[in-house]
Amino acid sequence: METQTTQGLARVKEICQDRPRRAMELRDQGKKVMGYLCIYPVVEIMTALDLVPYRIFGDMRETVTKADKYLPSVVCPFLRSLLDLGLKGKYDFLDGVTFAHTCDVGAQFAGNWKINIRTPFSHFVDIPHTTHEGARDYHKGLLMDYKKAMESYFGITISSERLKKAIEMHNQQRSLVRDLYDLKKPDPPLISGAETLQVLVAIMSLPVEEGNTLLMAVIEEVKDRKDGPVKKSSRLLVWGSIIDDPALLEMIESFDANVVMDDTCVGSRAFFTDVALTEDPLDGLADHYLVDIKCPRTYQESAHGEMKIDYMADLRNRFDYLGDYVRDYKVDGVILQALRYCDAHGYEVPGIKDYLESLGLQSIYIEHNYTEAAFGPLRTRVQGFLEIID
Amino acid sequence: MSTEEKKRSINRLKSMYPLRALMDKNYKAAQDAKKEGKPVAWCMQESYASPFLNAIDLDSVYPENYGTLCAATGAATPFLERSEAEGFPSHLCGYAQNCLGYTAQMADLDWEIPPGSPQGGIPKPVILVGSGMGCDARFKWFQALGRYMDVPLWVIEFPTAFGKENLMEGAHERSIQFLIKELKGFAAFLEKLTGRKMDWAKLREDVDNTMSMDAVWWEINELRVARPGPMHSRDFWSSMSASLFRTTDPEGVTELYRSMLEEVKHRVKNKISAINVEEKYRMTFIGLPPWHALKFFDQLAERGWNFVTEWAYHPPRPIDLTGIEDPVERLVRYRHQGTGHLIDVSFSPEEAAKIKKEMGQQDSMSQLVLKPILDFKIDGGFLHPLLTCRTATASLNLLGESMIKKFHVPFISIEGDIVDTRLFDPVDALRKAEAFEETMDHYKEIRKEAGLEW
Ligand code: SF4
Ligand code: SF4
Numbered sequence: 001m002e003t004q005t006t007q008g009l010a011r012v013k014e015i016c017q018d019r020p021r022r023a024m025e026l027r028d029q030g031k032k033v034m035g036y037l038c039i040y041p042v043v044e045i046m047t048a049l050d051l052v053p054y055r056i057f058g059d060m061r062e063t064v065t066k067a068d069k070y071l072p073s074v075v076c077p078f079l080r081s082l083l084d085l086g087l088k089g090k091y092d093f094l095d096g097v098t099f100a101h102t103c104d105v106g107a108q109f110a111g112n113w114k115i116n117i118r119t120p121f122s123h124f125v126d127i128p129h130t131t132h133e134g135a136r137d138y139h140k141g142l143l144m145d146y147k148k149a150m151e152s153y154f155g156i157t158i159s160s161e162r163l164k165k166a167i168e169m170h171n172q173q174r175s176l177v178r179d180l181y182d183l184k185k186p187d188p189p190l191i192s193g194a195e196t197l198q199v200l201v202a203i204m205s206l207p208v209e210e211g212n213t214l215l216m217a218v219i220e221e222v223k224d225r226k227d228g229p230v231k232k233s234s235r236l237l238v239w240g241s242i243i244d245d246p247a248l249l250e251m252i253e254s255f256d257a258n259v260v261m262d263d264t265c266v267g268s269r270a271f272f273t274d275v276a277l278t279e280d281p282l283d284g285l286a287d288h289y290l291v292d293i294k295c296p297r298t299y300q301e302s303a304h305g306e307m308k309i310d311y312m313a314d315l316r317n318r319f320d321y322l323g324d325y326v327r328d329y330k331v332d333g334v335i336l337q338a339l340r341y342c343d344a345h346g347y348e349v350p351g352i353k354d355y356l357e358s359l360g361l362q363s364i365y366i367e368h369n370y371t372e373a374a375f376g377p378l379r380t381r382v383q384g385f386l387e388i389i390d
Numbered sequence: 391m392s393t394e395e396k397k398r399s400i401n402r403l404k405s406m407y408p409l410r411a412l413m414d415k416n417y418k419a420a421q422d423a424k425k426e427g428k429p430v431a432w433c434m435q436e437s438y439a440s441p442f443l444n445a446i447d448l449d450s451v452y453p454e455n456y457g458t459l460c461a462a463t464g465a466a467t468p469f470l471e472r473s474e475a476e477g478f479p480s481h482l483c484g485y486a487q488n489c490l491g492y493t494a495q496m497a498d499l500d501w502e503i504p505p506g507s508p509q510g511g512i513p514k515p516v517i518l519v520g521s522g523m524g525c526d527a528r529f530k531w532f533q534a535l536g537r538y539m540d541v542p543l544w545v546i547e548f549p550t551a552f553g554k555e556n557l558m559e560g561a562h563e564r565s566i567q568f569l570i571k572e573l574k575g576f577a578a579f580l581e582k583l584t585g586r587k588m589d590w591a592k593l594r595e596d597v598d599n600t601m602s603m604d605a606v607w608w609e610i611n612e613l614r615v616a617r618p619g620p621m622h623s624r625d626f627w628s629s630m631s632a633s634l635f636r637t638t639d640p641e642g643v644t645e646l647y648r649s650m651l652e653e654v655k656h657r658v659k660n661k662i663s664a665i666n667v668e669e670k671y672r673m674t675f676i677g678l679p680p681w682h683a684l685k686f687f688d689q690l691a692e693r694g695w696n697f698v699t700e701w702a703y704h705p706p707r708p709i710d711l712t713g714i715e716d717p718v719e720r721l722v723r724y725r726h727q728g729t730g731h732l733i734d735v736s737f738s739p740e741e742a743a744k745i746k747k748e749m750g751q752q753d754s755m756s757q758l759v760l761k762p763i764l765d766f767k768i769d770g771g772f773l774h775p776l777l778t779c780r781t782a783t784a785s786l787n788l789l790g791e792s793m794i795k796k797f798h799v800p801f802i803s804i805e806g807d808i809v810d811t812r813l814f815d816p817v818d819a820l821r822k823a824e825a826f827e828e829t830m831d832h833y834k835e836i837r838k839e840a841g842l843e844w
Contacts, residue, residue: 069787069791070787070788070791071784071787071788072775072783072784072786072787074481074775074776074777074780074783075780075783075784076780101550103526104524104525104526104780104781104784105780105781105784107550108781108784108785109784110553111552111553111785111788112785112788114553115788115792116788123555124550124553124555125555126549126550126555128522128547128549128568129522129529129545129547130522130545130547132547132572132575134547134568134571134572134575135547135568135572137568138547138549138564138565138568141560141561141564141568145555145558145561148558149555149558296530297526299520299522299529299530299533299545301543301545306542307542307582307583308540308541308542309536309539309540309541309542309543310540311536311537311540314536338479340479340481341481341780343481343482343483343525343526343527343530343780344526344530346478346479346481346482347478347482347486347526347527347530347531347533347534348530348534349477349478349479350476350477350478350534350537351534351536351537353477354537365477365479367479
């Protein structure tokens with residue numbers, strides 16, 4: 001029995017305060033919980049097996065003490081935190097965990113987790129780096145293997161119908177998230193950046209139907225709310241590597257700015273395109289996860305086989321979706337943020353800045369090490385930036 | 391033996407010198423070709439691009455290697471500063487930062503080589519060939535160069551070939567077929583770009599020559615299990631580039647490797663050590679070496695540390711490819727051998743079956759990865775975490791910990807970097823190394839108690 005007494009945003013807060021609680025309740029009722037890293041493991045396959053997809057996050061408020069032994073301090077601090085929590089037994093309730101080749105260190109992290117945490121089931125999905133046709137086929141084969149490994153471990157065969165149904169449910173979730181983001185279009189937005197992040201963290205801790213019900217309740221509540229964010233001078237877009245804690249966005253929104261849009265991997269990145277319902281559902285899934293998701297970990301080429309690179313055309317091809325966000329959400333400044341030692345995002349910075357500049361938009365790049373203490377010095381920089389764009 | 395040689399703590403292989411000289415000559419030849427305006431490609435050290443580039447008459451230039459050179463000659467600083475000024479974060483790969491800064495400067499100079507560039511610099515390429523192998527830098531960095539150059543980029547994929555997933559039925563073969571398709575696509579692109587036809591016979595010849603050359607190089611390294619270790623890592627590092635980078639004279643290199651093989655065989659037979667004092671500690675080097683501070687290993691040799699093996703830059707295992715005629719397929723099957731095959735050829739059938747079963751149930755640090763510890767009877771691991779290369783750093787500690795856990799072999803970790811040479815502090819490193827000897831002695835006792843052979 002679900003012990004839910006709250007609804008909407010209050011329920012979101014409750015889940016975020018103790019994320020594993022609901023998963024453990026469901027586990028007590030006989031459900032299995034599948035942890036996953038990043039947005040590349042195919043949640044639809046988990047749902048089709050009636051598993052609870054549970055995205056694994058770090059905890060920037062907890063000092064890394066155990067992971068030092070395995071992951072040196074010069075690698076992604078988010079991954080270090082995750083491993084640390086795993087080593088401290090905080091993910092012992094998972095029945096399985098799915099990794100993907102998100103970035104090189106993410107791939108190496110998978111080995112670290114498998115060996116040291118020993119979650120009963122684990123699977124690593126390799127992801128090609130290009131979107132060449134061969135890469136798409138190859139990716140589909142990798143998803144077939146993943147499905148096979150899951151079916152064999154959990155003793156259930158996933159029919160095509162069942163997988164299609166799961167895709168529909170997750171597409172519904174994507175659509176609801178977009179509805180939620182629509183509520184950020186007015187000025188002032190009806191929901192803040194920090195609150196939006198919490199909603200997404202919450203639904204990434206729940207089975208898809210339950211997440212969808214929660215999203216509907218949140219949308220209804222937010223539509224009519226009177227206590228939403230106040231109008232401020234700047235409407236910002238935040239881009240970059242993972243943010244799984246509202247502290248950074250709260251810091252930004254403590255100034256004269258609202259975060260009205262994001263392109264981060266707990267934010268819009270996983271939700272702004274649907275999975276196509278193809279005859280073989282794995283085709284749609286393979287294309288979605290490899291091609292549609294616009295994460296810097298994939299090499300998005302300007303035009304395959306071009307003999308000359310037109311830099312601006314290349315930037316437009318890669319980042320025009322950001323231009324759409326800027327227009328639709330009336331963004332007037334962009335904060336580019338990345339975790340220190342995140343190579344995938346780091347290489348993009350000058351290019352994105354050039355692209356935004358071509359739209360007449362100012363941006364700032366900030367780096368942090370996944371601790372709250374790191375935000376102190378950043379406050380001054382963010383404040384300075386807001387003064388410039390004001 | 392001259393007094394000069396007697397003084398040296400590392401007993402360098404005589405056959406290494408002509409090999410190194412030949413490689414220098416090759417480097418010079420490539421420089422001359424560039425001066426004559428022959429088009430070049432910038433590519434990554436990943437073994438797929440160069441044979442194709444050669445078969446269409448494009449010279450391969452390796453900016454990673456050029457980064458090493460810039461760092462070693464002290465020329466990297468202005469390039470690194472420029473990269474940072476362009477807005478690239480300073481934690482990115484040191485070689486990438488060096489190349490980004492270098493290219494930005496070249497763009498300012500209308501594609502003239504920046505003055506003071508070591509070895510005459512590297513000219514603007516006609517194509518960039520990125521790689522999905524190893525690290526994200528290998529394609530992200532080249533894509534970022536689009537900010538300065540209108541040069542096309544082709545990224546060669548490289549499926550991840552480790553772990554239990556690679557043992558699933560059909561998984562490895564699928565990755566082979568994918569790579570073949572990728573490389574054929576690359577060849578078609580090169581033909582379109584240059585307006586020339588691929589010389590498939592030349593590719594085949596190149597692949598076969600490389601395989602024969604590597605086979606000798608492989609055999610040399612196999613002999614290093616002997617006690618005392620006959621060949622030090624310093625000789626390995628001086629000789630490996632012949633196999634790692636395309637050479638214009640593969641037959642010449644093979645010949646020189648053959649004489650090296652003879653010299654190493656002679657040493658093994660006569661129990662001649664790679665160090666001129668008693669071999670007290672058999673070491674493995676894990677990570678990328680501190681190129682600018684290799685003399686440090688001479689000091690360790692004086693203390694009886696013999697670096698008998700290392701974990702990077704080794705050639706693929708020789709493999710029988712009889713019946714595979716297509717040069718692309720030959721190349722792929724040679725370079726991408728897969729976990730299952732490597733387990734099969736490294737262990738007895740019973741052991742192999744057991745290892746695969748264990749891996750399937752619970753992916754463990756496979757015996758395959760740790761096999762050299764056992765084969766070489768290693769006393770200690772020397773880990774070299776790097777500030778700006780996460781690929782060669784992220785799994786070091788895990789390896790170290792697994793060595794202790796499985797075989798009671800301890801490790802020492804000494805920080806450094808690939809371009810910021812100041813990060814490696816030889817004085818401090820030597821102090822730590824001295825203290826580490828006690829740890830190694832202690833673990834020798836533990837191994838004895840655990841019934842291990844060494
Ligand atoms: S933040 Fe960057 S380095 Fe860390 S897991 Fe994500 S992509 Fe990889
Ligand atoms: S492996 Fe390391 S040194 Fe080589 S390109 Fe990648 S990040 Fe740079």
